[in-house]
Amino acid sequence: MDLSGKVAVVTGAGRGLGRAYAEALAAAGAALIVNDVDAEAAAQVVEAITGSGGNARSVVAPVGSAEVADRLVATAVKEFGRLDVMVTNAGILRDRVLWKMSDDDFDAVIDVHLRGTFTCARAAAVRMREQGTGGRLILISSPAGQRGNFGQSNYAAAKAGIVAMARTWAMELARANITVNAVVPVAATEMTRTIPAFAPIIEESERTGRPFPAWLRKDEGLGTVEDAAGLVVFLASDASADVTGQAIGIGGDRLALWSHPSEKAVAFAEGGWTAEAIADSWRSGVGAEPETYGIPAPKVPASDVQGA
Numbered sequence: 001m002d003l004s005g006k007v008a009v010v011t012g013a014g015r016g017l018g019r020a021y022a023e024a025l026a027a028a029g030a031a032l033i034v035n036d037v038d039a040e041a042a043a044q045v046v047e048a049i050t051g052s053g054g055n056a057r058s059v060v061a062p063v064g065s066a067e068v069a070d071r072l073v074a075t076a077v078k079e080f081g082r083l084d085v086m087v088t089n090a091g092i093l094r095d096r097v098l099w100k101m102s103d104d105d106f107d108a109v110i111d112v113h114l115r116g117t118f119t120c121a122r123a124a125a126v127r128m129r130e131q132g133t134g135g136r137l138i139l140i141s142s143p144a145g146q147r148g149n150f151g152q153s154n155y156a157a158a159k160a161g162i163v164a165m166a167r168t169w170a171m172e173l174a175r176a177n178i179t180v181n182a183v184v185p186v187a188a189t190e191m192t193r194t195i196p197a198f199a200p201i202i203e204e205s206e207r208t209g210r211p212f213p214a215w216l217r218k219d220e221g222l223g224t225v226e227d228a229a230g231l232v233v234f235l236a237s238d239a240s241a242d243v244t245g246q247a248i249g250i251g252g253d254r255l256a257l258w259s260h261p262s263e264k265a266v267a268f269a270e271g272g273w274t275a276e277a278i279a280d281s282w283r284s285g286v287g288a289e290p291e292t293y294g295i296p297a298p299k300v301p302a303s304d305v306q307g308a
Contacts (some may be wrong), residue, residue, distance in 0.1 A: 001237050004029035005079040008236060009072050011063050011120060014041030014088030016189045017140070017225045021087055024229035025236060026054035031080040034058045035072055055080070063090045063116035069123040082131060086163075087119040089140040097152045102165040106154045112231050113158035119166065121180075122296050125173060134177030139166050141182040141247060146258055147295050162282065163247045166176035167260065169243030179244035184258055186221050186251030188212075198222065198298065212252065213301075220298050221254030227281045231255070264291065 008025045012018040014036030020098030026032050026049040034049070034056055036042040037198060042058040057079050061068045070307040074082045091113050094105035121137050144152050147157025166182040187203045198216075205212055217223050230252040234240055249256035265286040269277055 001028050001233050001239065003060075003085075003236060004232070005217075006009050006084040006236065007029045007033075007035040007076050007082050008075055008085035009035065009083065009120070009124070010087040010089055011072070011116065012036045013045055015040045017187055017228055018087075018089040019045050019185075019195060020225035020229040021089060021232045022056070022283065023049060024055060024226070024233050025085070025087075026234050027052070027281060028237070030085065031078070032054035032057075033072060033076045035063065038061045057169050062112070063088075063120055066119045066123070069116075069119035071122060073123045073127050074153060075128065077140055079293075083124060083127045083135070083139065084133075085136045086120055087138045087140065087232060087236075088120050090116055091140070091155075093152075094271070097151050098153055101153065109154035110158050113155065115163050117162050121165070121169065125169070125176075125178060128178050129173075129176045132176075134179075134242075136236050137169065137178060137180040139180070139182045141162075141166075143184055143186060143295050146184060146247070146254070148203045149295050165190055165256075166247065167245050172246065179235070179240065181240075181244060182247040183228070183231055183235070184247055184249040184256075185231075186249070186254075187223060187225045187228050189225065202240070214253075215301055216298075217252030221249065221251035223252030227252055232251065265289070 002289060003025060006029070008030045010018055010022040010025065010032065013034045022032050022034050022045055024220045032049060032055065034042050034045045037060065039060040042060055046058045048054040057074055057075065058077050061071065063069065073083055092109060094109050096105050119140055119236040121139065124135065124137060139162050140160045142155070143160040144156040145163060148156050163182045166180045169180040201212065201216060204210070212223060228250045231248060235243065247258040249258055265288070
């Protein structure tokens with residue numbers, strides 16, 4: 001996993017998962033452009049990387065616009081001479097149920113997550129194709145985009161779209177030897193701290209320094225942000241040259257490959273289907289085993305519930 005000589009951009013790298021990705025890439029030898037809207041947070045990450053012997057610069061700007069995306073790529077080229085890896089991690093939350101979600105709530109999340117991923121990936125792809133030496137686009141998605149999540153129609157739609165873009169761009173950029181993959185991480189972040197079943201366990205771990213229980217790391221695939229960083233380093237490396245168009249889950253002790261949507265059950269009616277014919281056959285035909293929806297509630301062992 002030697003990334004010496006490679007240059008990476010990580011958006012939303014001031015804290016949480018983004019910081020873990022940036023620091024892991026730097027530890028593997030890559031030079032980093034650290035992007036965040038929080039200048040102090042970005043400066044702290046740059047200081048941590050350079051203090052450990054790495055190379056890093058910061059760009060303080062909100063992703064979404066083409067101008068910011070172009071600036072990130074231009075800074076990488078100006079400071080380090082090239083661009084090899086783009087990690088689109090920046091994101092925000094504006095959680096509301098459908099009937100309470102405003103246009104601004106929806107647009108803000110779509111602009112940062114979906115448009116920000118698009119503009120940053122586009123700018124990176126243009127530069128990587130010009131260089132002619134391939135590259136890596138690593139797009140950060142979420143389980144909410146794979147299954148849906150209550151109160152997150154904006155976030156879930158954006159994260160689902162990110163996986164769809166990864167599969168599309170993997171085809172479009174294959175000839176340029178640019179791989180495109182979506183990472184589906186689960187980690188103890190500000191968002192997961194709001195989940196009632198997880199909050200007391202995360203708080204206790206932070207207070208006592210004890211690791212997360214084995215059931216949480218394995219069954220729920222929830223660990224620290226550092227647990228998710230190894231996948232990003234792998235996808236940035238030469239070892240993943242043949243991995244593209246995939247949605248890959250990571251968290252705690254769990255590594256998983258998400259399937260793409262496919263037809264689960266099929267039925268045929270000569271001449272086509274009327275509404276009545278569908279109603280007559282639905283529950284015994286293609287609708288006999290409907291798909292689940294939403295992220296499953298965690299199964300917390302009784303001992304942990306009592307302990308919390």
